[in-house]
Amino acid sequence: MVSRFGDALRTSALPLLAVRLTDDPLAIASVTACGYVPWLLFGLVGGAVADRVDQRRAMWAVDSVRGLLVAAFALAVALGHASIPLLLLLAFALTTLQTLFDNASTALLPSLVDRQALGAANARLMTGQQIAGGLLGAPLVPLLLTAGAFMPFAADAGTYLAAAALVASLRTRPPQRAPRPAGSTLRAEIGEGLRALWQDRALRAVCVSTLLCNIGMGALIATLVLHVTRWLHAGTAGYAAAMTAYSAGSIAGGFLAQRIARRTGRVRALLVAGTVQTSSLVLIGTVRHLGALAAGMLLLGAMNMVWNVNQVTLMQQRAPESMTGRIAAAFRTSSTSGAPLGALLGGAVAGAYGLNGPALLAAALFGLAVTSLIPVRRPDVPVVAPRDSATAGRAPS
Numbered sequence: 001m002v003s004r005f006g007d008a009l010r011t012s013a014l015p016l017l018a019v020r021l022t023d024d025p026l027a028i029a030s031v032t033a034c035g036y037v038p039w040l041l042f043g044l045v046g047g048a049v050a051d052r053v054d055q056r057r058a059m060w061a062v063d064s065v066r067g068l069l070v071a072a073f074a075l076a077v078a079l080g081h082a083s084i085p086l087l088l089l090l091a092f093a094l095t096t097l098q099t100l101f102d103n104a105s106t107a108l109l110p111s112l113v114d115r116q117a118l119g120a121a122n123a124r125l126m127t128g129q130q131i132a133g134g135l136l137g138a139p140l141v142p143l144l145l146t147a148g149a150f151m152p153f154a155a156d157a158g159t160y161l162a163a164a165a166l167v168a169s170l171r172t173r174p175p176q177r178a179p180r181p182a183g184s185t186l187r188a189e190i191g192e193g194l195r196a197l198w199q200d201r202a203l204r205a206v207c208v209s210t211l212l213c214n215i216g217m218g219a220l221i222a223t224l225v226l227h228v229t230r231w232l233h234a235g236t237a238g239y240a241a242a243m244t245a246y247s248a249g250s251i252a253g254g255f256l257a258q259r260i261a262r263r264t265g266r267v268r269a270l271l272v273a274g275t276v277q278t279s280s281l282v283l284i285g286t287v288r289h290l291g292a293l294a295a296g297m298l299l300l301g302a303m304n305m306v307w308n309v310n311q312v313t314l315m316q317q318r319a320p321e322s323m324t325g326r327i328a329a330a331f332r333t334s335s336t337s338g339a340p341l342g343a344l345l346g347g348a349v350a351g352a353y354g355l356n357g358p359a360l361l362a363a364a365l366f367g368l369a370v371t372s373l374i375p376v377r378r379p380d381v382p383v384v385a386p387r388d389s390a391t392a393g394r395a396p397s
Contacts, residue, residue: 008137047329193326218342
């Protein structure tokens with residue numbers, strides 16, 4: 001949560017700093033793009049490394065390095081040495097390190113709480129992150145900027161170091177893993193993670209559906225400002241209202257996620273979330289009123305949180321302990337690739353069919369995502385015995 005607060009400060013301040021440095025739209029957009037590219041390049045490697053090392057140590061070491069990098073960048077900004085290449089390098093380096101941190105975090109959580117408590121733990125964690133980043137971090141940036149352009153980055157460096165200290169204070173035993181076969185390579189271990197994800201029928205279906213949803217969300221988010229300001233003529237205040245509604249919905253969804261899963265099972269919770277999101281997107285794309293947009297974004301945020309909590313929990317429960325990092329990495333890399341593709345599709349659809357077109361495209365993709373989950377819609381799927389050495393090298397069928 002502390003780290004997510006700092007992330008919100010940095011990600012909000014970077015585009016503002018980029019605008020001060022250049023008027024080139026491509027250069028400004030490239031700063032954001034550098035936050036996606038490392039996941040496509042190194043996401044699978046990060047998962048394989050996370051399964052090889054002590055995840056707690058990896059997490060605090062990564063956050064220590066990220067804190068030092070951002071502190072050095074804050075000093076460069078304070079001294080007037082900031083530049084677009086430096087912004088690109090920072091964004092790329094931080095996200096590259098994040099591929100190890102996030103996969104290690106997903107693999108570490110099951111060792112901190114009981115398997116049956118994973119859903120509640122993920123819900124609390126993600127809700128706290130949304131509060132820290134969406135409601136507290138981003139609105140603080142304008143205030144920090146009044147004290148100097150370097151201040152958001154200096155504060156972010158402090159949060160990284162504080163987060164590193166918190167993770168280092170955890171008292172967990174190093175993971176006990178079976179020795180790796182002689183000659184085992186990262187490439188071979190990455191392949192095992194990909195095969196394990198593909199061979200697990202439930203996780204494969206959830207991964208495909210999440211990819212479709214991410215394409216849809218990429219299309220919507222990339223064009224939302226045009227939807228609000230030009231199609232609805234609601235101005236920047238309308239855009240702020242839409243994003244606030246989404247954040248408020250996300251927080252509410254954190255409290256709903258586990259309750260829905262207890263009643264329906266995790267896969268059916270995803271079906272409920274996807275169905276409500278599809279309806280919300282239809283509302284956003286067809287009703288030309290700010291109130292409809294706010295209601296749709298509220299429901300979209302709530303059900304997105306329900307989806308994320310149950311998707312991550314299902315993956316942690318079904319993945320063998322020795323492969324959690326690799327399966328999480330394969331899942332994230334596969335599904336995250338949809339966001340930039342969706343952004344391009346959204347721009348093309350908005351230009352060809354109208355500014356409400358991306359919302360309707362997203363609704364169609366979410367509908368496909370729900371359909372892809374129907375074959376695994378049982379109230380709940382069996383949980384793999386995560387410590388069974390006999391299943392550690394293969395996925396369930």
